[in-house]
Amino acid sequence: MRAHNYADLKDILKCIGPYLEQVDVVIKSKLETGIGLLDKGSWHTFRKTGKKIRASLIILSSGLKNSIPDDIVDIASAAEIIHAASLVHDDIIDKSDMRRGQATVSKKYGSKVAVLVGDFMYTRALEMAVSNNRIDLFPIMVDATLNMVKGELYQIEYSNIDNISMKHYYEIIEMKTARFMGACAKLGGVLSGMDEPELDIMFKSGLNLGYAFQIIDDTIDYVDNTISGKDTGNDFINGKITLPLLHLIDVVDSKDARLIRDYTREPDKEKWEYVIKMVNKTDTIDYCVGVAKEYITKSVDYIDRFPESECKKAMKDLAIFLLARNF
Amino acid sequence: MRAHNYADLKDILKCIGPYLEQVDVVIKSKLETGIGLLDKGSWHTFRKTGKKIRASLIILSSGLKNSIPDDIVDIASAAEIIHAASLVHDDIIDKSDMRRGQATVSKKYGSKVAVLVGDFMYTRALEMAVSNNRIDLFPIMVDATLNMVKGELYQIEYSNIDNISMKHYYEIIEMKTARFMGACAKLGGVLSGMDEPELDIMFKSGLNLGYAFQIIDDTIDYVDNTISGKDTGNDFINGKITLPLLHLIDVVDSKDARLIRDYTREPDKEKWEYVIKMVNKTDTIDYCVGVAKEYITKSVDYIDRFPESECKKAMKDLAIFLLARNF
Numbered sequence: 175m176r177a178h179n180y181a182d183l184k185d186i187l188k189c190i191g192p193y194l195e196q197v198d199v200v201i202k203s204k205l206e207t208g209i210g211l212l213d214k215g216s217w218h219t220f221r222k223t224g225k226k227i228r229a230s231l232i233i234l235s236s237g238l239k240n241s242i243p244d245d246i247v248d249i250a251s252a253a254e255i256i257h258a259a260s261l262v263h264d265d266i267i268d269k270s271d272m273r274r275g276q277a278t279v280s281k282k283y284g285s286k287v288a289v290l291v292g293d294f295m296y297t298r299a300l301e302m303a304v305s306n307n308r309i310d311l312f313p314i315m316v317d318a319t320l321n322m323v324k325g326e327l328y329q330i331e332y333s334n335i336d337n338i339s340m341k342h343y344y345e346i347i348e349m350k351t352a353r354f355m356g357a358c359a360k361l362g363g364v365l366s367g368m369d370e371p372e373l374d375i376m377f378k379s380g381l382n383l384g385y386a387f388q389i390i391d392d393t394i395d396y397v398d399n400t401i402s403g404k405d406t407g408n409d410f411i412n413g414k415i416t417l418p419l420l421h422l423i424d425v426v427d428s429k430d431a432r433l434i435r436d437y438t439r440e441p442d443k444e445k446w447e448y449v450i451k452m453v454n455k456t457d458t459i460d461y462c463v464g465v466a467k468e469y470i471t472k473s474v475d476y477i478d479r480f481p482e483s484e485c486k487k488a489m490k491d492l493a494i495f496l497l498a499r500n501f
Numbered sequence: 502m503r504a505h506n507y508a509d510l511k512d513i514l515k516c517i518g519p520y521l522e523q524v525d526v527v528i529k530s531k532l533e534t535g536i537g538l539l540d541k542g543s544w545h546t547f548r549k550t551g552k553k554i555r556a557s558l559i560i561l562s563s564g565l566k567n568s569i570p571d572d573i574v575d576i577a578s579a580a581e582i583i584h585a586a587s588l589v590h591d592d593i594i595d596k597s598d599m600r601r602g603q604a605t606v607s608k609k610y611g612s613k614v615a616v617l618v619g620d621f622m623y624t625r626a627l628e629m630a631v632s633n634n635r636i637d638l639f640p641i642m643v644d645a646t647l648n649m650v651k652g653e654l655y656q657i658e659y660s661n662i663d664n665i666s667m668k669h670y671y672e673i674i675e676m677k678t679a680r681f682m683g684a685c686a687k688l689g690g691v692l693s694g695m696d697e698p699e700l701d702i703m704f705k706s707g708l709n710l711g712y713a714f715q716i717i718d719d720t721i722d723y724v725d726n727t728i729s730g731k732d733t734g735n736d737f738i739n740g741k742i743t744l745p746l747l748h749l750i751d752v753v754d755s756k757d758a759r760l761i762r763d764y765t766r767e768p769d770k771e772k773w774e775y776v777i778k779m780v781n782k783t784d785t786i787d788y789c790v791g792v793a794k795e796y797i798t799k800s801v802d803y804i805d806r807f808p809e810s811e812c813k814k815a816m817k818d819l820a821i822f823l824l825a826r827n828f
Contacts, residue, residue: 212654263620267613286594286657289616293590294650296620300627301643309636316628323621327539330613 183225183499186491189484190233193247197229200251204298215279215291219258227387228253228358230492235362235376237485238477243365249311252302253358256319259295262288264326268412310364318357325350333413335438340420344385347392352384359383379476386469387496392416393462394499396453407446413438417465422449422458463497470497510552510826513818516811517560520574524556527578531625542606542618546585554714555580555685557819562689562703564812565804570692576638579629580685583646586622589615591653595739637691645684652677660740662765667747671712674719679711686710706803713796714823719743720789721826723780734773740765744792749776749785790824797824 187194198220205216229250236246265278266285280288296319303315329346332338359380363373395409396418409416415438423431430452437445453459470493477489514521525547532543556577563573591597592605593612607615623646630642656673659665686707690700722736723745736743742765750758757779764772780786797820804816 207651209651209655209658211658212651215654263616267616285612287654289590289594289619290650290654290657292616292620293623294647294654296623297627297643297646297650300624301640301647304631304636304639304643307636309631309634312631313628316624316631319624320621320628323617323624324534324536324539327542327614327617327621328536330617331536331538 183492183495186488186495187226187230189488190230190237190242193233193242193250194226194229196247197226197251197254200247201255204251204255204302205295207294211283211287212291212294215262215283215287216258216295218276218279218282219262219291219295224254224258226254227492227496228257228355231355231358231380231383231489232362232365234485234489234492235359235380236366237483238363238366238376238480238489239368239372240366242485245308246362246365248302248305249308249315249361249365252299252315253354253361255295255299255302256315256322257354259292259299260322260326262292262295266292267326268408308365311361314357314361314364318354321349321353322351325353329414333415335415335423335435338415338420340417343415343417343420347385347388348381351388351391352381355384355387356381375476375479379473382469382473382476383493383496386466386473386493389417389462389466389469390496390499393418393459393466396450396462397459398450398454407443407450410438410446410449411441411443413441417462418453418458419449421461422453422456425456425458425461426452466497470494506826510819510822513815513822514557516815517557517564517569520560520569520577521553521556523574524553524578524581527574528582531578531582531629532622534621538610538614539618539621542589542610542614543622545603545606545609546589546618546622548603551581551585553581554819554823555584555682558682558685558707558710558816559689559692561812561816561819562686562707563693564810565690565693565703565807565816566695566699567693569812572635573689573692575629575632576635576642576688576692579626579642580681580688582622582626582629583642583649584681586619586626587649587653589619589622593619594653595735597735635692638688641684641688641691645681648676648680649678652680656741660742662742662750662762665742665747667744670742670744670747674712674715675708678715678718679708682711682714683708702803702806706800709796709800709803710820710823713793713800713820716744716789716793716796717823717826720745720786720793723777723789724786725777725781734770734777737765737773737776738768738770740768744789745780745785746776748788749780749783752783752785753779793824797821 201220202217207213232250232253233242233246236242262279266280266288271278271281279291300316303312325346328349332342332346356377359376360373363376368376392409395406397406410419423434426434434449434452437449473493474490477486480486528547529544534540559577559580560569560573563569589606593607593615597605598608606618627643630639652673655676659669659673683704686703687700690703695703719736722733724733737746750761753761761776761779764776800820801817804813807813
């Protein structure tokens with residue numbers, strides 16, 4: 175499968191291009207405070223355009239049944255701000271220096287500023303979810319945010335190879351990523367006036383997309399990418415146990431399994447070299463992509479219950495794109 | 502003036518004792534998730550009972566005009582959770598090891614967990630401010646939270662002695678502390694059905710109390726307390742420039758002023774010893790307490806516009822208590 179890049183994504187999302195541009199404008203205006211450090215810190219996160227998957231999901235979902243409502247941009251922007259806030263705090267947690275090809279907020283302005291900038295962004299975004307008197311959006315957004323944070327903590331709790339099972343892994347990614355994406359799809363549905371059964375379909379479509387998205391994300395970190403020179407092994411080094419590692423331990427012989435399990439206790443670059451060598455000797459990557467593909471299929475099946483439209487096509491293309499992305 | 506302690510505070514707040522006990526119950530139930538690390542982390546903050554000044558302010562304010570409404574406890578608990586979340590994040594920022602006589606969340610569970618526990622607490626508390634369909638409370642609460650975070654960032658921005666002025670100091674404490682207390686007083690008013698002019702009075706009363714509260718807090722850090730053995734100099738060591746230091750620089754001769762200004766650039770324990778010696782030679786503490794007293798007087802004047810009641814008496818006693826507290 176050919177790996178996809180940003181240009182392909184832009185092409186897929188062409189039909190909602192003007193909305194995504196508005197999202198950038200709204201984000202900038204909502205994060206402006208006049209306090210230099212805060213404005214620099216929060217805006218820094220958006221200097222390099224991200225994929226805006228969550229905003230796209232909200233906007234596309236809102237166009238599945240009726241035409242995209244005008245007030246979609248605010249909530250789409252709020253979702254992007256919440257996601258960005260979680261990244262700002264993640265980068266403190268993981269002590270990451272780089273994100274989207276530039277220094278992280280914590281690297282550039284220090285972890286003091288990064289903690290507060292993230293707090294500000296979360297709070298501001300939740301405020302946006304209540305404005306316009308759309309009180310029905312807030313419980314969905316706040317629940318998604320709480321789940322995301324819970325998922326991150328659950329991941330720390332299950333960062334010990336002796337505790338974590340496949341079941342825990344799926345619970346972690348459900349809370350951390352899938353439920354937020356489910357919420358995005360549902361939010362689009364709410365704003366376009368879908369009924370409860372339709373909203374349930376939307377949530378499930380987003381949920382399955384989220385599972386796939388996180389599995390691919392976790393798998394990319396294990397793809398030996400000597401061509402792009404992209405950093406790999408971050409999860410392993412940071413003590414995050416994800417699907418590729420769990421599968422690898424399942425398929426190697428018991429001696430290697432014991433060794434790899436031991437390596438996760440005190441991970442370092444050298445141990446990572448061994449792990450990636452074992453990954454390349456096994457079906458690990460294919461297995462993980464296969465699992466992600468199943469989730470994508472489920473996600474697309476739900477979308478298929480809606481009539482043909484530009485948004486539906488883009489949503490399906492987006493799902494397939496996410497399966498093959500290499501960034 | 503005799504310094505006050507927890508027993509005095511409990512006595513002052515006797516009339517709302519049952520409400521404050523309910524606050525403890527609600528906080529515990531709202532922070533329970535079933536995720537071990539999260540429950541331990543968030544509950545850890547409340548193991549040692551804090552002063553619950555913000556909850557008390559909300560409850561007492563709600564009893565100034567009419568009797569205390571039953572649904573006061575949820576919003577009072579939310580305010581305490583937001584305050585506690587800010588402390589959890591503060592302790593990461595300041596690398597503090599101890600808080601309320603026990604290890605901080607970041608010390609006990611690591612800064613990873615502390616970042617996420619704080620995020621969870623903020624989000625949960627904002628969720629509580631929207632529940633019960635009291636949509637009128639949310640904007641007040643979210644605005645107060647945003648201001649608090651902005652104030653913290655503003656304080657970092659103005660942590661350079663060459664930039665900060667008295668004006669900046671008062672702006673910092675307004676955003677960081679006073680506006681939140683103003684919001685608490687107003688929230689109590691909203692829930693007890695006060696009209697706009699009354700709500701304005703409530704906000705101003707809380708705002709002035711907040712100024713005084715922060716000034717006293719900042720001053721305590723400069724009180725050479727050899728009897729209690731309480732830690733002092735934390736703000737100076739952490740590069741926070743507060744009223745006592747700004748006043749000290751104003752009143753010493755130009756040579757000492759230059760020296761102290763230089764000391765703030767790379768503060769350490771030894772430089773702190775010199776600073777505290779100079780503080781004791783000047784009127785610094787009296788000056789700061791005097792300023793705080795003026796704010797307390799203003800705060801009490803606003804409260805005095807309401808008819809006599811148990812809550813009014815407690816609120817006035819609380820204001821005077823905060824002026825003389827030594828913890």
